[in-house]
Amino acid sequence: MNAGSTPRVCLPSRSGVTSRVSSRRFGRDDGTVRSRCWMRLLSYNIHKGIGGRDRRYRLERIIGVIEHENPDIVCLQEVDRHVRRTRHHDQPKLLAEALDAVGSLFQLNVRLKDGGYGNLILSRWPLSRTHQISLRMKRKKPRGAQIAVVETPEGPLHLVHWHLGLGEQERHWQVNHLLDHALFRESSALPTLIAGDFNDWRNTLAHGPFARHDFQQVTSPRSRFRSFPARWAVLSLDKLFSRGAVGIRHARIVHNHLTREASDHLPLVVDFHLKHDNTVAT
Numbered sequence: 632m633n634a635g636s637t638p639r640v641c642l643p644s645r646s647g648v649t650s651r652v653s654s655r656r657f658g659r660d661d662g663t664v665r666s667r668c669w670m671r672l673l674s675y676n677i678h679k680g681i682g683g684r685d686r687r688y689r690l691e692r693i694i695g696v697i698e699h700e701n702p703d704i705v706c707l708q709e710v711d712r713h714v715r716r717t718r719h720h721d722q723p724k725l726l727a728e729a730l731d732a733v734g735s736l737f738q739l740n741v742r743l744k745d746g747g748y749g750n751l752i753l754s755r756w757p758l759s760r761t762h763q764i765s766l767r768m769k770r771k772k773p774r775g776a777q778i779a780v781v782e783t784p785e786g787p788l789h790l791v792h793w794h795l796g797l798g799e800q801e802r803h804w805q806v807n808h809l810l811d812h813a814l815f816r817e818s819s820a821l822p823t824l825i826a827g828d829f830n831d832w833r834n835t836l837a838h839g840p841f842a843r844h845d846f847q848q849v850t851s852p853r854s855r856f857r858s859f860p861a862r863w864a865v866l867s868l869d870k871l872f873s874r875g876a877v878g879i880r881h882a883r884i885v886h887n888h889l890t891r892e893a894s895d896h897l898p899l900v901v902d903f904h905l906k907h908d909n910t911v912a913t
Contacts, residue, residue, distance in 0.1 A: 670783060671900060673898055674898065678896065679710070709794070714746040730753055737749065750777050752777055762778040766795070791823070793829075822875040823873065832867065849870075850870040861892075861894060882900070885898045
């Protein structure tokens with residue numbers, strides 16, 4: 632395959648994957664979503680589609696992981712665009728097309744000699760009131776937060792997606808900066824989810840800025856949500872916090888053969904619903 636060409640993405644033929652893939656993609660709601668009283672969010676540091684163990688670039692493995700979980704909203708970190716190591720592929724475009732996403736928002740955070748990488752939101756439903764905020768602290772590595780209102784069948788959902796820094800002081804500054812930002816407050820009265828790679832291995836954010844802003848940590852206790860490194864996960868880095876009229880049905884880290892091979896992180900899956908008057912509680 633020549634660099635710069637659009638690859639033909641082939642999903643794995645692993646038993647149990649393709650059968651579920653064919654039943655429900657973002658743009659092909661067969662009634663399953665409307666008939667249930669919960670929605671599914673998947674957060675995943677995909678490591679540019681490069682396997683954590685074999686170091687091979689296989690974007691189809693990432694697609695297979697996502698399709699197998701049948702999410703409605705996907706938050707991806709470390710997504711490449713036009714970078715040599717990943718054959719100059721436009722990964723945001725390829726992922727959106729492979730999943731038939733209705734809503735798509737890419738944030739380029741780290742610029743390289745050729746292209747760069749950042750965060751990607753994909754959704755079964757339209758995105759409105761979208762914003763991209765820089766979370767770069769002084770001269771540290773560029774980081775960013777994505778804000779979007781997802782127009783779900785149960786009503787608008789305020790979604791924040793990010794990949795925080797490696798330093799504890801940096802992370803606390805980033806969270807405070809976002810929660811105090813005018814663009815975050817614009818939709819903060821809505822049911823809110825904050826998802827992504829927090830790099831908060833000591834879990835100090837939960838009792839710090841999130842507690843002060845009345846957020847609840849969904850990914851607790853840490854022992855149940857170890858996501859890094861994928862092969863022998865010992866650290867809980869991939870998290871989700873909620874506030875407002877959000878009911879959490881179930882949250883889990885996905886452990887299987889494919890997730891242990893596809894990236895250096897394991898994906899986080901959270902099932903939830905919005906607790907409006909017209910919503911049946913679980």
